[in-house]
Amino acid sequence: MSNEPPSPVSSPLSYLELVKICDNFRLPPNYGSTDVFQKSSDTNSFVPWTLSQAPGSPAVGLLRLDVVDLLRKEKPGTWVIPEPPQAGYRVSFDASVNTPKKRNAVLKELCERWRDTGAFPASIGPRKWRSEMYPVYRNPFGVHDYYPENDSDEGLGNYAFEMERAACALFGVVTYGIHMTIYEGIASSPQVKFWIPTRAKTKQTWPSWLDNSVAGGIPSGMPVFESLVKECEEEASMEADFVRNHAKPVGTISYFFRNKMHFLQPEVEYNYDLGIPHNTPFQPRPSDGEVESFDLLSLDEVKTKMRQGIFKPNCASVLIDFFVRHGHLTPDDEPDYMEIITRLHGRFEYERWCQ
Structure with a gap:
């Protein structure tokens, strides 16, 4: 958890380093003794x-x-x-x-x-x-x-x-959220563009950091997809029918995160993609005060800003998952490919919690 606006790092972060910022905790060897x-x-x-x-x-x-x-x-x-x-x-x-x-x-x-x-x-x-x-x-x-x-x-x-x-x-309980990547163009094309929000300066956590197109927690009693529909309406002024017709579930990521106060936040994020149909006018608009603005960024611009370390850590991991799924990150061009894949889908060492 961070309450400070982001500062770009002095040298670009690797994709694995970005994943490790989010998945940053393992139980110590003496756990349970x-x-x-x-x-x-x-x-x-x-x-x-x-x-x-x-x-x-x-x-x-x-x-x-x-x-x-x-x-x-x-x-x-x-x-x-x-x-x-x-x-x-x-x-x-x-x-x-x-x-x-x-x-x-x-x-x-x-x-x-x-x-x-x-x-x-x-x-x-x-x-x-x-x-x-x-x-x-x-x-x-x-x-x-x-x-x-x-x-x-x-x-x-x-x-x-x-x-x-x-x-x-x-x-230290496991929490759950939804993240959606909204893109224009063909997902696997180098010319794909992404709608990227800047979090509001007044956000309780991670103010002014870059985020996924739509993201939020899943409150008690609300189904996963309905949580997505709610967040789309609240954060991006998107009509519910448009979301229901075009958002596609694409899996999850999970990571074992310890915040700056050294408390544990194991989390599961349910991920969705939404490709804007060709020749369909689309402009997300902030609605509930949690987003400062939305920008349509190229793939290269998104990669650069990710590696500058100015995306909220779990949002960078969601985008890395998108890159893997759509061929922008492959085992032939990424030496840490296997470690990235496995760390994006962890189990929080849950089998050790009551060993």
Whole structure:
């Protein structure tokens, strides 16, 4: 996360370097051992957050030790934090907090109180608060279902609970978004052009950086494609029918990102392409104040600005994925091709979260 406008780098970044800026974290070798608890100020140590202490309970997040220390001060009956640390250590909800409705209530009260009392103000202070709920799933790679008011865990699907968007990094949960690349011309042609927005100077994160044509988070309860339609209307003044008729799903990217405050933001981005039909007038227009302007840039201009490091990091990765899919980046002209491909589709070492 960055709150400063971009400054071009002194020498061009490689495509692999761009991917590494976004996919910049791996769990340390001592993850899961008791020696990670020696210093609560160690921002490189994390412990798993599970739904319960029962064996096999799914991991839903990764907590830094200072967050664990703050949870330890919460009233009894909401959290279980074993003492002393032991092998297989994990933080979980109390056994009584065992349904989506109850988890939602606990997290709502906790996050709003931390906001109001100044805990982690750079992450969830009043200026950072988004008033938008993000879903958390039992299986981060599973179905996006939704049961916010359900008061039973029996027979439920993948939905576990939801929480304030700004707080997700504090708890290291997997988040989800949509990104769409809008282009004019033939996608595989060197003459293809891209509609590139500049983020507003007033954005809470990454102000004035370059972005993908349309991008945004997927809020709780909203299907992936409907999230795209909503963002197109809000960010680019695009009619819903035009988006529904021309946007094409093209896969995902996923990356393990640690922000500048050393909190984890593992993310999945659902990607779409939208080619403007030939001889169709098109001009995206800022609508909700999140975009400063849109510019139609050539392929070479986009590549140059990417390598200057002035695109928001995950947006550069989405564009690199576009270049791979449409033949602008090939194994014959890119020596790091295989590492780029594999790092664009990571699993956050999820199998290690509860090892």
